[in-house]
């Protein structure tokens with residue numbers, strides 16, 4: 022359609038179709054964002070939903086009793102053991118000995134259930150060999166609550182089980198979903214992450230300083246830059262293979278925390294370099310000039326003026342890269358986190374597992390209740406990440422400078 | 425004069441600092457060297473036992489069978505399948521978002537959208553794998569009855585969403601770096617916003633956009649946990665998205681978590697696959713950089 | 725130095741005013757704000773058909789702002805507010821029923837720095853025509869015609885289909901932008917310091933071109949080069965601090981400025 026070029030200015034009127042296309046286009050562009058956010062909400066909702074279930078559990082020993090809210094763990098254990106037929110003396114002697122008490126608590130998990138056959142918010146004691154009779158999704162379990170309650174057999178209890186609870190956070194993994202916990206994995210993550218950052222921070226920050234403050238151009242700069250750009254594109258699983266071949270086998274570290282930390286440390290370097298360089302670049306040139314003009318040497322300018330000024334940005338970058346490392350499953354999987362590790366780590370040479378690997382193992386067991394344990398694990402991991410992101414956000418806003 | 429004799433480069437503290445920084449940064453070079461050396465050693469071992477032709481041409485990957493075959497083709501096919509599905513999702517969605525970010529988002533919404541995307545990027549891929557296996561697959565099975573529990577379709581779809589930020593961030597950066605003056609020229613000629621976006625900015629940023637897609641491809645190829653969880657670990661030479669498959673990455677996870685005796689051919693095969701993966705992603709990254717350099721528009 | 729008080733009532737000094745019949749564009753009491761900051765104060769002025777009007781004044785006085793008000797380019801700046809009218813052929817382009825896009829299609833614009841699209845020379849010139857629906861041989865003819873009028877044809881005729889507009893020299897790029905603007909035959913052509921980024925030889929070529937454009941187009945040109953205003957324009961507007969201080973035939977403005985500010989500026993005492 023050729024609009025005549027000589028048309029009178031009345032032709033300034035709107036072409037309704039084009040305007041509509043324009044508006045529709047702008048809206049259509051936002052669909053992916055809406056879909057992504059929707060998906061994220063779905064993912065979270067599904068995970069939370071799956072981390073609850075309604076269960077009928079048959080106690081291995083004892084009557085399948087529930088205990089009222091407000092009792093201490095000791096008191097609950099005492100009553101439970103009494104119900105199992107132990108004598109008062111046996112019970113109080115094992116509860117007084119700290120080691121025996123810990124073993125008791127490991128074997129018998131005292132959990133607060135949101136609902137039970139005896140009413141809401143009561144404690145149950147779950148033993149290692151307790152058996153699940155049935156496991157229902159939240160919706161079905163609640164719908165059939167009364168029916169299930171009526172049909173409870175001898176020694177069975179009906180509970181609305183929040184898989185994510187306090188004892189889940191502190192317990193070691195277990196072959197039974199009912200007693201599986203993420204405690205060992207959290208400690209493993211803490212160990213591996215701290216050691217990894219111990220490697221990644223000096224190397225990453227040092228490289229950033231070298232590139233931004235000492236060698237803004239030249240051959241070495243180019244080599245480092247190109248190398249970093251390519252390293253950043255190497256899939257994390259390849260770092261895992263590096264760790265397996267080099268640290269686990271060649272250096273003879275075995276499947277240890279140290280091997281995993283070295284691997285993740287290398288993986289974290291490119292991210293820290295990039296964020297630290299950004300922070301250094303944000304420091305205005307005039308600040309450096311001012312320091313030089315006062316007769317400072319390059320080292321003094323860099324470490325007394327530039328680095329302190331860039332510190333908040335660098336710290337934010339380190340936190341963000343820590344968040345990324347926490348979620349990495351493939352490299353630790355390859356350097357030996359896959360094993361069943363029932364013990365809390367006690368040093369860099371310990372066997373270990375980390376949170377994302379533990380989640381992967383639970384998911385890949387392909388047993389419905391373990392997927393619920395995995396959901397609880399995911400919520401824990403997401404909470405850890407949110408904490409880090411909030412910290413980064415806080416730092417970013419708190420120390421934002423307008424130069 | 426005394427003052428002129430103090431050469432700064434001779435000051436021991438200065439020199440020491442510089443040397444320290446250089447040695448710290450050399451760790452990044454050593455990492456690359458380590459990756460290559462550690463892989464190459466075992467890859468050489470592998471090819472002592474398995475002919476290269478077998479690796480490249482055999483149609484089966486069955487290292488643990490009594491008569492093992494070591495053809496990489498099924499793993500490549502699986503990787504290709506998942507990657508293609510992921511890109512089918514990520515390219516249109518990621519590019520739309522990029523256009524919105526660069527052309528429509530106001531100064532205050534842009535950081536908010538980017539923040540949301542960062543959030544997406546920050547979600548560990550195990551979580552996406554879990555979601556694919558336990559939520560998306562059942563949903564898809566309802567629509568496609570003969571879909572396997574482990575299938576590249578659901579893994580690819582979810583991975584597509586996971587890599588949207590890689591597409592949209594790089595592409596948006598490319599479009600944002602198209603100078604404002606060019607947009608003004610188009611507006612002054614009576615172009616509408618969508619015409620400016622599609623006819624001027626998009627083509628002007630095309631090298632960056634292609635680079636974004638290549639980088640996202642490289643990410644998809646190297647992505648591990650989603651496929652390990654949801655696509656399965658059975659190497660199958662097929663392009664049928666309903667079948668269980670294995671990708672290079674999911675095979676590595678499977679082999680590394682199983683018990684392969686160190687020194688067995690199957691063990692070295694792990695590194696052969698890893699090296700192939702490494703080469704492929706490295707080539708894609710270099711290609712992306714080359715595209716950006718070669719086809720960048722140079723404005724005044 | 726003259727006192728700021730003189731600008732207070734925003735009264736413009738006019739010589740040989742343009743009649744309503746001669747005017748292609750009639751600006752009436754135009755005020756413009758960028759957010760809270762007012763950039764134009766009560767501007768009233770007429771731009772006569774087939775003549776070249778120059779806008780001069782110290783930098784930051786609102787020359788570009790006034791120019792960009794004439795084709796509603798300022799609408800693209802967030803937070804802009806406009807009061808008053810700009811009548812184009814008797815129609816107020818700020819009428820809410822008017823589509824700014826339609827306005828820009830009829831009014832061409834050339835910018836301070838050459839800004840060719842990263843496309844071939846041909847596609848640069850064809851861009852506006854394509855937006856209007858031109859295709860095939862008619863499109864080609866008009867592209868060639870525009871390149872000829874912009875005095876670029878001789879230099880690019882053997883390569884204009886393949887070569888990127890960005891590969892041309894600065895002066896050629898600016899002529900390409902002029903060709904691009906005039907390809908759609910806009911009755912009105914706005915130019916914002918079109919030669920400020922060019923060397924003297926390229927400037928000379930563009931100035932010759934502008935003088936020639938008069939036959940077909942009405943031109944409004946912003947410049948802070950007073951010799952240029954004197955050489956190419958028929959009428960001149962002098963602005964200061966967002967106020968239109970004086971306007972009239974170029975000769976008069978440059979030889980007998982009435983307002984002390986104008987005189988100070990012309991004689992180089994400020995700006």
Ligand SMILES: Nc1ncnc2c1ncn2[C@@H]1O[C@H](COP(=O)(O)OP(=O)(O)O)[C@@H](O)[C@H]1O
Nearest residue numbers: 758763781782783784785786787788789790801
């Ligand atoms: N996009 C904008 N946002 C805010 N203020 C602006 C903008 N563009 C111009 N201004 C202000 O408006 C005034 C006039 O600017 P301008 O029209 O560009 O002046 P000139 O072209 O005469 O140099 C200046 O004070 C300038 O700072």
Ligand SMILES: [Mg+2]
Nearest residue numbers: 787788789916
């Ligand atoms: Mg200007």
